[in-house]
Amino acid sequence: MDLWVxxxxxxxxxxxxCLAVQGGLLASVIAARExxxxxxxxxxxxxxxxxxxxxxxxxxxxxxxxFILGAFGGAISINQTTxxxxxFAAGLYMIVVAFNLLDIHPIFRYAIIQPPRFLTRRIRxxxxxxxxxxxxxxxxxxIFIPCGTTIAMEALAISxxxxxxxxxxxGAFVLxxxxxxxxxxxxxxxxxxxxxxxxxxxxxxxxxxxxLTSINGSLVAAGSPVSSNSIKEGTQSVISIFTVxxxxxNMNITTTQNPExxxxxxxxxxxxxxxxxxxxxxLKLIGKDAYSCASAFRIPSLGLSATLExxxxxxxxxxxxxxxxxxxxxxxxxxxxxxIEVI
Amino acid sequence: xxxxxxxxxxxxxxxxxxxxxxxLEDMDGVKTAKTSYAKQQCxxxxxxxxITAEDVLKQVQKTGYKAAPAQ
Numbered sequence: 001m002d003l004w005v006x007x008x009x010x011x012x013x014x015x016x017x018c019l020a021v022q023g024g025l026l027a028s029v030i031a032a033r034e035x036x037x038x039x040x041x042x043x044x045x046x047x048x049x050x051x052x053x054x055x056x057x058x059x060x061x062x063x064x065x066x067f068i069l070g071a072f073g074g075a076i077s078i079n080q081t082t083x084x085x086x087x088f089a090a091g092l093y094m095i096v097v098a099f100n101l102l103d104i105h106p107i108f109r110y111a112i113i114q115p116p117r118f119l120t121r122r123i124r125x126x127x128x129x130x131x132x133x134x135x136x137x138x139x140x141x142x143i144f145i146p147c148g149t150t151i152a153m154e155a156l157a158i159s160x161x162x163x164x165x166x167x168x169x170x171g172a173f174v175l176x177x178x179x180x181x182x183x184x185x186x187x188x189x190x191x192x193x194x195x196x197x198x199x200x201x202x203x204x205x206x207x208x209x210x211x212l213t214s215i216n217g218s219l220v221a222a223g224s225p226v227s228s229n230s231i232k233e234g235t236q237s238v239i240s241i242f243t244v245x246x247x248x249x250n251m252n253i254t255t256t257q258n259p260e261x262x263x264x265x266x267x268x269x270x271x272x273x274x275x276x277x278x279x280x281x282x283l284k285l286i287g288k289d290a291y292s293c294a295s296a297f298r299i300p301s302l303g304l305s306a307t308l309e310x311x312x313x314x315x316x317x318x319x320x321x322x323x324x325x326x327x328x329x330x331x332x333x334x335x336x337x338x339x340i341e342v343i
Numbered sequence: 344x345x346x347x348x349x350x351x352x353x354x355x356x357x358x359x360x361x362x363x364x365x366x367l368e369d370m371d372g373v374k375t376a377k378t379s380y381a382k383q384q385c386x387x388x389x390x391x392x393x394i395t396a397e398d399v400l401k402q403v404q405k406t407g408y409k410a411a412p413a414q
Contacts (some may be wrong), residue, residue, distance in 0.1 A: 109380060200355065
């Protein structure tokens with residue numbers, strides 16, 4: 001998972017758009033409390049405590065939200081088609097959000113969902129509360145006023161179809177927005193509009209990349225003939241016609257009907273195995289701290305799927321290949337891939 | 344009560360729309376403010392006895408956006 005890209009998205013766009021409205025709310029709740037303390041004559045507070053409590057509850061709220069969204073995605077994607085469609089739609093939405101940030105056409109503005117008025121009003125009144133827990137509560141309530149980018153991240157969390165992955169996505173995003181709240185916002189306001197435009201552009205590119213990855217993943221998972229992997233493979237085979245030693249990389253692969261593949265958070269190892277046709281294959285998937293979507297193993301062309309129950313679970317996938325050729329396998333999101341060569 | 348429609352320039356996300364509404368509704372005399380990010384427009388209902396349309400425009404500018412009466 002490209003958690004770093006998500007983090008950078010938070011750092012750039014989240015920093016600006018979240019700070020635009022949430023920073024104002026935070027400032028207002030801090031001011032309300034200071035007023036109260038001045039009245040009581042105990043003005044010894046500093047804005048660090050409310051800011052930190054605001055940020056911590058915000059992080060927790062979003063991580064929990066990511067967990068719920070991931071679980072929700074998992075629940076509705078009982079069959080693989082639903083998940084693939086969902087992932088494709090999430091990718092498409094992210095690209096639209098990126099186009100909106102780049103201000104390509106006013107039409108993309110309509111894709112940005114504006115939170116309902118009763119929620120924004122409720123949050124506004126919360127920001128005027130003098131209660132000691134007001135900043136913390138306000139931080140948690142920001143989940144109800146997501147900006148376009150946040151919604152794109154939420155879509156990604158749903159399409160991950162895993163509560164842990166969903167939590168990681170939302171957590172990384174919100175973590176990225178934190179530095180701006182801790183003072184970097186002052187710098188961006190000094191550097192001015194030029195800097196802001198550049199920031200939005202970085203964010204737009206990051207979101208665009210995430211959108212493309214998501215769409216490509218859905219294509220791979222669907223076993224589509226058109227995806228970046230198939231294009232890459234195609235070019236490689238064209239190149240291999242001209243280069244003599246190209247098959248060397250596959251020379252030391254043993255042909256076995258009982259292959260073993262280690263499943264880690266980073267994918268499949270080995271990701272190239274060789275089997276004989278017409279004979280039953282028992283493919284053993286051995287989980288080694290597999291906390292990513294790699295634990296959801298799929299062979300789209302054979303309609304086979306196996307999901308490890310835990311990060312160190314073991315599952316055996318059985319099938320009998322009928323014709324020689326290459327069979328692609330991937331995780332449920334199409335992010336980690338590999339090939340079974342049938343000879 | 345008077346209702347006016349404004350064209351807003353400079354909003355880059357729905358948060359900006361929210362900010363404009365918050366600041367307008369804090370004004371004494373403004374009943375409601377509804378800003379649409381998608382349409383880049385803002386509808387304000389205010390009490391003419393307390394403030395003028397000019398005051399509303401100034402407040403939007405103070406929040407940080409260009410505003411003009413809708414065409």
